[in-house]
Amino acid sequence: MKAFFTLVLLLLSHSSCATEQAEQLFNQLKPSLYQIKLIDKASGEKSSIGSGFQITADGLIATNYHVISSYALHPKKYRIEYLDTQGKQGLLTLQSVDVINDLALVKRDVTQVMPFFELSNATPQKGEQLFSLGNPHDLGMIVVPGTYNGLKKESFSERIHFTGSINSGMSGGPVVNKLAKVVGVNVATSGNAIGFLVPHDKLVKLYNAFLVAPPASIEQQMAAQLSASQEKLIAQIMNSPWQAKKLGEHGSIPIIDVPFIRCWGDSNADKVDALILTAVANCSLDENTYISGNFFTGSMEIEFRTMQAKDIGSNKFYHLYQQQIARAGAGNRAGKDNVTDYQCHHDLVMPENKAINNKSVFCTRAYKKFPDLYDVLYLSASIDKEKQALVSHFTIAGINQNNALAFTRKFMEAVSWN
């Protein structure tokens, strides 16, 4: 019993200590915290809000790209404003962005040297206590204590897994350690106190690049970043082992052995009255690069499906099979301002090893603002077995022509009957 009380007391004292610490930190950092608002010029009202923090004495402020994305794409329609903790407002200018890591640098005019956040030069320890700052739902600046839980597993672009509740509006706010040094930037949440942060080194890199040479145009900077990111992604995918795996009874499909592509499976083996026995394997890069509210890129989905006729003839099997592949859609969201219509080509194709004969469809649409970036879609249906079928399908968003064709070639040659 005594031990229990001691434990409770200990816990209480610890939590009160954490509260004190948070309060102290908040008061210390308050002057360098901002709410960032995007104002629609025509209506004069705010169209989106987020948080930001000053990282230099001369007024450079870091925030998320997605907080100011509308301005980056339509600079004539909006203006960016800040609101500091004393209620002062002012205009901000966009300096530089990192669309892949969802970061942006904006700048305010300063008349005198101002306090600012220091960026950490070390990554935190697992379990270390961190403090997330920001202005959730326009409710005022708050501080949220939480725990560092390492980098998110199976992720292509690095994100810190932060246990603590981050809410919308806190996006772009800093996350500091006990020494008040920035270790990350609030970026996303998946609810239930699971939050994600952009690691501080991404911000350091963006800031250093900005010091060397500020970007000539934000659009060109974004195009270059998107292009470099897909180059890195596809290089890694093409150079990783593609393991042949059995799907259904006779299908052989490639499973790309990279941690950030995760696969799931399903089948209708339990449905007694189904006319066709189907097994599906789905692999996807569970990541989206946010460009605007209705334009995401950087995603990748791969799907394989085997079908086996049970009590039906070949003719009926192929009729039902055709219905299965008639309506493939894009893997990412994009509107008419962002992309062209799809252009498609279909043909009968047999790889050199003659292990399978397919009807294959390849479609692509171009990005209007970013040169040599496309969304591609591939769909292939085997046509050489009377009562069996193997469908292979992928979509990749934001890829250049060479990479798209190289990946398609490798993919086509990796799918076969065994």
Add this chain to the structure above:
Amino acid sequence: MELKTMPIAVEQTRGIIIEEVSKGHKLIQRHKFSQNKIEIGRDYHNDLILPDSHICPSHLTIEFSDGQWQITDNQTVNGTTVEQAQQKKKNADQHIINDGDVINLGKSQLRIRFSDHKVAPTIPFSPFDNIIDVLRHPVVLCLSMALFAVLAGGIFYLNSPKDVNFTQFLVSSIKMVLGFAFWPAGVALVSHLSKQEARIMAQLGVSFAFFNLMWFSDFLESVTNYNSASNSMLPIIVMMLSIILAFSLLWLNAYIGFQMSAKRRTIVAASITALLFGGGALVQFSNKPEFNPRPQYNATLMMPAFLMASSNSVDQFIEDSSKLFVKANEQAKEQ
């Protein structure tokens, strides 16, 4: 000898035919007279009795003298007029009749023809008549409807994702037969309403024979789509076949159901075909969204038995696909 002079001989042989015609000059009834004086009116002493209340009891007299027929209007209440080809109506009293004149009395029309009126040359039976006669034969008609029913039911079976029992098969094929029978029945009804022979059996026979041909052209279209790449012209050529079939069906429907000149029939059939296909394409074009987030591709699949074309290599496919990027870039620049 004088009695045998030519004019008298002609007079005696020249009979007169009075045709009752509708407002649109369609023939209702035909009367042939050999006497030299014909009385026309509403009462029963007349040679030609017309039960039209706007006609007087003794309305008019047509009399032959000096080698000519002349009209005498008996001072009637509503008068009598004559209309000649491309001329205005004029008073018919004392009018000398020409072959083909139309006389208006009351609300009725009479057309006058002389017995030496030239008729059009005899039209020989066309091969179409022979084909139509075969197709309208009850046995042939039953066979082609049965074939249609089996095909319709078969397609229902092939496209149904679940098991199909015999009742479902039967119901769906009967539904299709009844649905498709509306077309020939409708055409027959229209010809009946326009005072022509309905000829429902012929319409049914021809229509169902063509519906079966259309199934076949559909099948042919699927086979070509299945076997050809997207840059092939073949599917377009096959699509022409269905247009030709539709035109032929409409042409035959008109041939059976309506009496009209060959030129007019061709124009009517061609216009309806153009309306069907062109109008369909127009509606599709006008409904086309400004931007389509979904790819449009042809995913026709058929069982391996229908696979006739040889496959291309992966290299060829990649090369053909690379051309799409050029097209997409062009589109991106346009907007």
